[in-house]
Amino acid sequence: MWCDPFGLEKKGPAIGPTGQLKNDPSPGQSHHLNQDATFRDVIPQDQGAAIKLEGNAFTEPGSQHYEAHKSMEKFWDQYRKNGELYGKMSTNTQYTQALKRSLESSGLSSSQVNESVKYSIKNRMKHGALGGMDVSRLPGRIGQVK
Secondary structure (H helix, E strand, C coil), X not given: CEECCCXXXXXXXXXXXXXXXXXXXXXXXXXXXXXXXXHCCCCCHHHCEEEEECCCCCCCCCCHHHHHHHHHHHHHHCCCCCCCCCCCCCEHHHHHHHHHHHHHHCCCCHHHHHHHHHHHHHHHHHCCCCCXXXXXXXXXXXXXXX
16 A cells, blocks of 8 residues: 555555655555655655655666666766766756656556655755755666666
8 A cells, every 4th residue: 555654545555664664564665756865965865755666777688677677777877987977976856866766667557656756855855955966866777787
């Protein structure tokens, strides 16, 4: 059951702080909407926005979780060595756009994508990570199987 931080119930995956979703019995893995490797210096890990996605992010190509990370890896690759934006850093606004694309690629409905993105923005704002500011860290590659 989709559970948003405002206590509303909707159909879809659970959404909430990472610390809460770790203990959520619904199917899927907890997926950081605000990636811990990117925002760990700003947002405490258990307080980061998250959603439950089906599948394993590393070993199950085609699953929601794998496809969401695959999309984010493509986004981050442009900032990594040999990428067209190497040496620069993404802004929070650019991260939001990449997050939206990644959730769309996972197969979530447009309403689930929009609610998840809104929740992630509110979570970042609560911790002072505003739109035009650079994200705090460039995450390393996660090593998904092909």
